[in-house]
Amino acid sequence: MCRLLAHVSPTPATTQDVIGNASCVEWQRLGRLHTDGWGTAWLDGDQIRRYRDATHGLGNADLTDALIDTPTRARLTHLRLATEGLATRVANSHPFRVGEIALAQNGSIAPISRLRQKVTDAELARVGGETDTAMVFALILRRHEAGEPLFDAVTTTVAEIRREFPTAALNLLVLSPEELIATHANEGAPIPHDLFEESGLGSDLPADHIDHYYQLSWRRAEDGAIAVTSSGLTGDGWQRMAPETAVRIDLATLEVSRRDLHERAAQPVA
Template sequence: MCRHLAYVGPEVRLGELLVAPAHGLYRQSWAPRRQRYGTVNADGFGVGWYAGGDPVPARYRRAGPVWADLSFADLARVVRSGALLGAVRDATLAGADAEAAAAPFAAGTWLFSHNGAVAGWPGSLAPLVASLPPAEVLALEARTDSAFVWALVLARLRAGDDPGRALAGTVAEVAAAAPASRLNLLLTDGTAVTATAWGDTLWYLARPGGGTVVASEPYDDDPAWQEVPDRTLLTASRTEVLLTPLKEPSDTLAPASAEESRT
């Protein structure tokens, strides 16, 4: 159910991370190796990146499969960035939202992606609608579970939560309302990457030339890839990764502070 990848580090061509690797996000659109739910990710794709010192990212999104878009292959060959987020989508339910439903979602300096599905959507999250201002509900970019989860995360960010608390709190809130949900969330502001492993695979890689990649699955067979345990919050800079266990919804919404590990 979708694959995504985020990177912060020295400038690279987008294609170096998304297209060129033997098992990169491009290939994961039709042949993922570790995807537990679904088989292909051909219901849209997107990439957001930061360039030229501008804190607001650019985005390129389409409704169809990434392999059918020759313009993307050309763009990825030449565009360079020190921070990006890319995703390929396997739709949970059929819909008419087209590229608006494709990650990354964006607001201000933020890029966001959701790998997973909300169980019982949309009815299961109806009680959470009241937690959002009506204007934000009406402004949802797409009528999908991922877009709604993004609205919940964004509301926390705007209320002053740091990225880790915003993701951890949202995961706890959604998991309490829809317990069988898979909530691997990915968030970046171009300086750091924050992610959750909740019901699906998540990995990270410290690149030899510098920089950190966080992804649904490894894009090559480098033994340096590290798998993130389930129920974990990940925070990554260009040089460091911090893993914090997440508590179940019955506990506090804040991420656990004990048993933290640094790599």
């Protein structure tokens, strides 16, 4: 269970340029609850770069720098709240990256042992870590490397997992040199209220976490830049993504394609 933030822009920009300084400060403060590491991936020329840190992001100077001082046409950033039993270490931190594709998740899949059976040892070792997110990424890569476009591989994998694990939460951000993909798939997923209580934050719990923890929202700036975020940010202009949908943003044109994951789930399994 984590927090996601991404931006794409027509020219290199910082996340602060796209969503404003107050929102960047507010998002980094989500690290008071999501304390199990942070990471970021960004477009550098035609390559995807990545940095991960197993320490918390609240007050972390490197995270601040990633949000406000390093311009890029596309960036995703992640704050981790670890699923019980999964260690807090760099190998389990998001985003995961294989080649020129990076992926971060907000959610969980249980039982993880059943998901693990779907992935080979070699596939998981290639992604790294031991999390359900790493397993999902391995399944996406299997499809993509068999010839499916990345958007197809992501949405089909998410739909198939949701069909078998109906209470799974699968909010994903996937970044390649060509596209940013966001999936909003979490109907029926239980909100981790026990973890909120254990945090001791009380009334300082971030906005919308009690009722809309898995909500993804987006907004577009006047210059065409697009931002996507998990719940926790306030302010004007944010629009909620519809349940069980996915979007693909073309980095070259900023054209947005939308897909209904219910329709994807209804298609025959290949």
